[in-house]
Amino acid sequence: MSTSLDKNDQILLALLGAINSIKLYSDKHPQAILYVERVVTILSEIFQTEEELNIGVFNEIILVNQKPVIGIGKVSQSLTKALNQVDIDQIVFLKGLEEVEFAVFLKETFASGDLKSSDYPHILLGKIFIDKRGINKDKVESVLDLDSSQNFLLMLKNLDVNKPMNFNTVKSLSADMMEFFGYSVSPLKYLSDIKSEDEYTYVHTINVALLSMSFAEHIGISGPLLLDIIYAALMHDVGKILVPKEILNKTGPLTPKEFEIIKSHTLKGVMYLCNQQEMPRIAILVALEHHIKYNGGGYPTIDYGWKPHFVSQLISIADIYDALRSNRPYRPPLDHEQILGILRYDAGIGLNPVLVDIFIDMISK
Numbered sequence: 001m002s003t004s005l006d007k008n009d010q011i012l013l014a015l016l017g018a019i020n021s022i023k024l025y026s027d028k029h030p031q032a033i034l035y036v037e038r039v040v041t042i043l044s045e046i047f048q049t050e051e052e053l054n055i056g057v058f059n060e061i062i063l064v065n066q067k068p069v070i071g072i073g074k075v076s077q078s079l080t081k082a083l084n085q086v087d088i089d090q091i092v093f094l095k096g097l098e099e100v101e102f103a104v105f106l107k108e109t110f111a112s113g114d115l116k117s118s119d120y121p122h123i124l125l126g127k128i129f130i131d132k133r134g135i136n137k138d139k140v141e142s143v144l145d146l147d148s149s150q151n152f153l154l155m156l157k158n159l160d161v162n163k164p165m166n167f168n169t170v171k172s173l174s175a176d177m178m179e180f181f182g183y184s185v186s187p188l189k190y191l192s193d194i195k196s197e198d199e200y201t202y203v204h205t206i207n208v209a210l211l212s213m214s215f216a217e218h219i220g221i222s223g224p225l226l227l228d229i230i231y232a233a234l235m236h237d238v239g240k241i242l243v244p245k246e247i248l249n250k251t252g253p254l255t256p257k258e259f260e261i262i263k264s265h266t267l268k269g270v271m272y273l274c275n276q277q278e279m280p281r282i283a284i285l286v287a288l289e290h291h292i293k294y295n296g297g298g299y300p301t302i303d304y305g306w307k308p309h310f311v312s313q314l315i316s317i318a319d320i321y322d323a324l325r326s327n328r329p330y331r332p333p334l335d336h337e338q339i340l341g342i343l344r345y346d347a348g349i350g351l352n353p354v355l356v357d358i359f360i361d362m363i364s365k
Contacts, residue, residue: 006168006278008064009045011053013037016079022106038105043319047095056090057083067148067172086110088125097122140180140239143210144192144203148173154236159241167278173206174230177213188215188363194326201248204322207232211318218362219314232283233315236290239269263299266291286312290319293350313352317343317359320351 018035025032029209046053062076063069069076083089086109105120143149152173153168191207194200212233216226240248243265247258254262273279289312292298295362296306306356309314324339334342340360347353 007042008069008168011039011042011046012055012064012069013064013075014042015055016075016082018102018106019079019110021081021105026049027103027107027111032103032106035104036099040097040099040102043093043097051095053093054090055093067168067175069171082110089301090125092124094122094124102118102329121173142192143181143190143206146173146176146180148176152206156202156205156238156241159238161242161272163236165276168245168278170231170234173234174209174227177210177230178226181210181213182217185214185252186363186365191325200239200326200328204326205234205237208236208315209320210214211317211322215314215318215359215362219358228280228282229311229314231280232286232311234316235269235273235279235283236286236315237265237269237320238272239265239267239287240265242268242272263291266300267297282309282311285309286315288312294352295349298350310352310355312353317351319358320346323362 018032018039021029021032027033027036043053054063054065057080062079083091088109092190101120101122105123126168140146142155148169152169157167159165181187187210190210194204213230214227218253221229234322243261245289247254247261250258266288266301270284273284278316286309289308290301292300292306292308292312294308294313296302296304320343321339324334324342325336327333343351343360344358347356
């Protein structure tokens, strides 16, 4: 099994394989035995840090521990169908599950269709539980109200250049953004205010992702590309976290040397992201290009004629908008009309003029 898949993806793939094998063959068939062993092995690894694993179906979406799993396409569809056929909304695997119990559960549930939920001490079946606070959009006043936002911020604050990133936190926040702040929702209402300079880089990143998602949807982008754009926006400034805070948060003018260190954050971000598993290529490209201007200026220096990718151009506009509306050590926040004036002035020079017009149309509605 590919080590590039996280544990959630691995367990879903293995569970689907076990279900299909037990339906096609007998529980004694080598293929069925192999998948039973694989599921229990992966669960054993998960149970080293967790007491249970919750797999459920909600609105045709597979959730693991109440978080949507995205990126494995037809596997999710097939597993959803298999669970629906036996009227299972939720399976909870408990620590201590062994191969014999799991094999009996598979045989009786998916091969014979004779569901005996009371016979499995380490497998619980039932209706999926959804956090009522989570699905009540009226109670979400800011993008930071999402638990997945807090998990993402915690991951960024503890980022270690020598350790792999937990990309599940990026996936989870991206899925929640698509769920809670869809096309009909104005992103301006849910942007978070930045309380302190120490918080700026982290909170600004989430605001930019929300703006970029809405911007992309306004253009008509959906599906996997929309997800990649959210991923890229969440990762675009990761290099700044690797810049010394005393330079990043300096209230006075930067020296030429300090400015060069600030500018290095794009290459630092690229180097870090290139070493991460599952990272979409567009996220790496945006980390490199989001300070390159439409006319070729900005940084890092590029070859003549190079045009930043349109996703980089899109995220750059969202990046500038949120930066201008935020309080910074060297200036107060600008009002809405001042920001629009700056965007219009920079259209065709630093920013793609067509995208500027579309962005202003979006935030004006």
